[in-house]
């Protein structure tokens with residue numbers, strides 16, 4: 001993280017747009033070392049045939065994946081090779097590299113027109129144009145098939161943040177860093193620049209169809225939609241209508257405008273999309289006293305937010321709301337509560353273009369990386385998991401109060417239920433601690449006045465319960481074969497040796513790891529679980545300068561075929577392939593950020609795809625037939641120095657390779673197997 005002063009605007013540049021660090025004390029930590037954990041891990045695996053039947057041998061009843069079907073003769077089927085491709089070597093090229101026998105295509109780069117009068121993308125596109133174009137910094141994504149098709153559907157994707165210097169003609173030739181904005185005009189930001197930046201955030205809903213040669217294209221369609229930092233949204237759940245979210249815009253605390261910093265995503269059992277609000281705090285400023293619902297989330301205390309939106313020269317209400325300082329006589333005369341309207345999971349119905357997105361407050365307020373739902377079971381609660389991606393933050397799960405019924409299920413299931421936070425014990429067991437007002441010290445004696453208060457201050461409540469501070473929880477995934485839950489822990493440079501514990505055993509953790517657990521009895525609503533570490537990211541040990549050696553799911557040292565750093569995006573496909581995506585600042589010896597695939601049964605892992613320069617790989621979804629994969633490439637050329645930017649020398653020119661006309665652009669990439677087979681097979 002660095003602070004860049006530019007024309008009196010202080011831009012907090014968190015590197016990859018991320019993770020404000022809150023100063024906080026951590027809960028008591030277990031004193032333990034890596035070797036002890038590994039001993040325990042070997043013990044756990046010892047009788048399980050090298051994890052051949054899944055972690056701890058636990059499985060969910062009735063969850064048989066198609067590829068695991070038995071011939072019912074009493075013998076297990078022969079192990080099919082889940083990873084049928086040859087590993088892609090590490091590289092530092094400005095291209096997409098896929099395995100032999102695969103092809104790829106760039107689809108919907110930032111600026112692609114999808115609605116309205118389909119304005120052509122250029123650096124001169126206006127703020128209004130951007131509202132009809134695909135946003136920037138593609139992230140979490142899901143393919144919603146139309147009529148169960150695998151060649152026609154809605155691609156729904158998040159736009160996490162922006163690179164202002166790429167967006168405005170006035171920035172060209174100016175020595176700007178990736179997070180800096182063009183020079184202010186009379187101390188203000190031109191309002192149309194702010195509008196353009198807000199409209200490049202949010203979510204895109206795009207109908208895409210497969211045509212000749214397996215290539216996909218955008219189809220103009222009434223369902224195509226942009227949701228932005230300005231779109232009206234409803235507040236639902238226990239926080240709705242409370243004093244915490246009353247603003248000048250919504251004096252009764254039921255509505256807000258926009259969603260911000262949508263990182264990972266989720267998709268519900270009833271066919272809607274969930275966008276996570278991750279590093280939303282930095283967009284605001286509060287130059288007065290920060291209450292805990294601001295301070296615990298890192299709301300900047302200076303005079304401006306991340307992009308100075310509050311200083312738009314028009315002074316319009318939708319811009320000045322980013323200054324959360326107390327200005328009026330009461331909360332309904334200013335925007336002191338605007339930051340409390342962010343930090344939630346947002347539900348969007350992609351098939352209803354007139355629907356109002358909904359912020360589901362019962363799922364808690366934090367730096368939501370994403371959300372993953374356990375397979376829905378008729379007559380049982382709906383369960384989903386979400387990580388809070390900052391150093392020493394927590395992993396949560398939500399369990400609905402009402403049981404799932406596929407005929408009637410809707411987002412209202414997410415408005416009533418119990419939010420839990422995870423505690424990972426040293427002995428490999430774990431507990432889900434309920435964040436319920438009136439229980440476990442979440443009482444007026446500790447300054448909690450209601451369930452809404454607990455949810456608005458989720459981090460503070462979780463601190464009080466003694467949850468386990470993690471090494472930056474990013475995406476989660478659930479293995480459809482046995483219900484095991486996986487979470488990436490991307491890295492944590494600030495964890496000291498004294499702060500290590502069994503679940504976060506590496507001091508300074510530069511490359512991250514992946515943790516997984518099995519809920520007791522295979523019941524996702526259970527309040528206890530057994531956990532293990534799936535893999536440690538890192539080097540193969542052949543690189544003297546690299547500080548940390550990785551281990552694959554078998555506990556063996558990583559090799560040239562599978563070294564990785566900073567696992568972030570993750571998804572487990574219907575055949576139980578674990579897809580793992582890198583968001584790493586470390587390039588040597590890892591090369592460009594890549595995507596790998598692991599087989600949880602054999603422990604094998606291979607690199608599947610390498611991206612271009614200066615980006616991260618994120619977002620992953622497939623068509624139902626698993627013959628088309630969509631992934632996202634975010635912030636190519638992110639490492640371009642201010643001097644190189646001024647000279648027009650981008651670190652990357654991907655995907656257009658036409659730097660005079662196009663900057664590097666975040667894009668979706670479509671991948672298919674030339675023989676038409678299942679991706680990864």
Ligand code: FEO
Nearest residue numbers: 263278369389474
């Ligand atoms: Fe937006 Fe935690 O990555």
Ligand code: CA
Nearest residue numbers: 263474568569
């Ligand atoms: Ca991420």
Ligand code: CA
Nearest residue numbers: 474490568583
């Ligand atoms: Ca990340």
